[in-house]
Structure formats: structure tokens, C-alpha cells
Amino acid sequence: MNNQDDIILRTENLTKRYGGVHALEEANFTLKKGEHVAIVGDNGAGKSTFVRQITGVEQPTSGDIFFEGKRVEFSSPLEAREAGIESVFQDLALCNDLDVPSNLFLGREELLFKFGPFSILDEKKMMQKAKAVLERTAIKIPNLSNHVGDMSGGQRQCVAISRSASFASKLIIMDEPTAALGVQETTQVENIIRGLKEQGVPLILISHNLRQVFNLVDKIWVFRRGRIVGEVIAAETDGNEIVSMITGMQGGVHEKASYI
Template structure:
């Protein structure tokens, strides 16, 4: 059993709520993720999954509630601040510049410089290449030549580069929004391997996915959203059946046995 009682909570939300005018997209979400834990977020379209993630990553500002990162309440005024604090997001639509090579993409917006001179600071290409190699090694991503531009790479390799960012920057929490939705079978396997590597390295991950097999293979816990609320918080083990999870997603079953997520 995982010990959920102690202070290794990476991120916690309390009563996290988001209203768009009269639409209650997210209502009173209490959620915790611990160091090294891999949590899946599932739910139907419009159930509040993406709204939940958008509040954590500060893409939107919450209506009320608390977001606590490593015991510190946070108020990020934008996604860049959240990223600086260590919350890395891998988006479904890849946030990569196609014409640039791998190190440039990894360090986009936070380049290492040798000599500071405002916008004309001289780049430290060697340091960025070395850090890229280290980051790729950590995630186990194999890319033949990191100095090729991203556009010549497969979708899987591109997604791997996006995920490798998190390793290169020692992020505290990695959030992946359907990272394999647009990928083929082999490429999906490649991305899943990276997620396993992150698990071995005790890195916490939140994964939004519709893929039941993927979630059962890779995740420790499933948090189900329905109609803007967290309706179930289920530990993945041998006794859990996909039908049970589907029942929660569709609302056939409600999660009385897990009143609070985490």
C-alpha cells in the first residue's frame, strides 16, 4: 500500500471551483497527488477534466479554492509562472517549433546564455546540447540526431521531445493531456515507455486519457470526473475491472466509498 498520510504530497487542491458565468464547469474538487505517484484523470467530454487542469496550470484563473504546491498555496497569474514553479504540461497539440532542433525546442523561452546582453545575449549552445542529451537519457528517448529540426521527426519522437522537457528542467509535476491521442501504435508505445521511466524515477505524473488499457497499464490511481465534480477515486489493482471505471464515467455508479480524492 502507498502511504498517503505523510507530507510527500506534491500538489493538493481544496474546493477548487470554476464557473463560466452560470456554467459550473468545476465544483469543489479536492485532489492530492504524492511524490512518485501516477494519477489518471478520466471522464466524459465536458466532465471537467480539462477545466481542472487549466486551473492547476493557471491557463485560467479559478473562481475559488486553493491550489497547494509542496505545502505552499499558489496564485500563478499565468501558465508561464506555473511552469517556472515546476508544473510542466505536455499538450495534446504539440507546443513545438517545427523548424528548430531538439535543444532549441527544449530550451524555448529559457535559453542558457554565455554572455548576458538583453535580447542579444549570446547562446550557450554546448550547455543546451549537453542538458538535452542528459534529459533524453533520463526519459530514455532515442533520437538519432538532436540537431535535426523537429519537422523531420515522427509524431512519437516529437511528443517524446515535448515530454523530455520536463526531465530536462527537473519539474515537480508533469501533466499530460492525452499525449498519445494523435499517435500510432508504435509511437504510443514509445510515449508509454517514457511514462514508465518517469515512474521508475519517482516523478509524479497526472495523465488525462480516454484509453482504458493505457491507464490500467501505467497508472496507480484513477480519478473520475463527472458533471464538474470528482465522482470517484479508485486505486488500480488486480481486482479493478474496466467496467467499474466505465460505470463511474457514465454515472451508473457513484463513488460513495471515496468521498475525497487523495
């Protein structure tokens, strides 16, 4: 099944160096349509560096990125976004002083009347759409007209994720989406991710939480010291094997490791 048409994202020998530091070395990565994968690895393994290259935040030192079969060079996050790659950043990138619909539709507002920058907003339509989107995610936000800055971390995270999920994006990347969340909020975010799977939206998940990774994704990519050291089907492996790959040490000494 390694048909070219089946692959949404592919990198070829993707390399990033910061001066003498080899943050990412010849990463060859593929993602199929509708596939959910996780990227795991220790701190400094190159996970975030990898994501920064494919989302246009940084430009690779060498190597190529192919998105939907075409070679792409994103010079900014905006270009990647326009191509259909949505990322949920760790710092969320929300406007705290705006309400939920304004955040969801920022930069692509629904209009009542078109007149350049002075186009009139269709606030009713945006509110209705926002309600519908958040209903699907089953997140409870009592009043969508409240400023996002006045909401809890979980609610904010769900707004950020819903924004990515609510637009016809071709690929969603989430960097530690539940790192700062409570149990209930984590469950809600995980439900959103499952919903994306059902809709066939491909996803790259970066997470330190291996249990979450096993719960959510089809395939796990393991990074170590800037290199991809493994690509395993989630159903065919276990926490021990993954941890061995992350640390580079063999042996079943990881049962009591608290991150499994």
C-alpha cells in the same frame, strides 16, 4: 499515510463556472510525492477544466490550490511552470522552425558568455544534453539539428515530453499524450512515463485509453459532469467499475466496450 509533507498537490473545493455553466464543482484532489495518477471521464466531465485551473491557464471561480503545502494562485502558465508544474499540452507548444536542442532549452538556454539578451549560446553543451535526455527516452531522432516541424508526430511528442521531463520539475501533467500517435510511438511515450515513475517525478495523466491508464498509474480519479465521483487504486479495480463510474450507470454491460 496522509501526512501533509507527503502531499505535493491538493485542491480544496476547486470550482470553475463559465457564466451559468458549472464546468467544475468543488473538486477535492490530492497527489502524493512520486505518485502517478490518471484523470478519466467522459467528454465535458471537467478533466481539462481541472487541469487549466492548476496550470494557471485559467483562474478558478472559487476554491484553493495548495502546491508543496503552500496556497498558490497562478495568474499565468508561466507562473505555474516557474513553481515546478510542467504540462505537455495537446498542441505540444513546440517551435516548428527550431531544432531539437533549441526547443528543449527554449527560455533556459545554456550560455557560453553572459551578456544580457546578447548572451552567447553554448550550442555544443545543449546538443550534448539533448542527446543524453533523448537517449534516456529511447526515442530515435536521426538528426537533432533538423527542424522539429519536419519530424513525425511521435518524435515531436517525445521532444515535448522530454522537455518537461528533462528539467527538475516537481509535477508533470500530460493531456492525452498518445492520442495522435501510432503503436510504436505510443510505447515509447509510455516508456518515458515509466522512467518518470522510477525517478520519483509525480504525474497526472489525462487519457481516454483505459488500458493505458491501468498499465501506467497507481490511482485513478474519475470525473463526471464537473464533479469528482471516485478515487480508486488501480490495482484494486477493473475496467468495468471505472466505466460505470464514468457513465454513472451500474451493471457489467461494458465488457465489449471498445475503449477498455
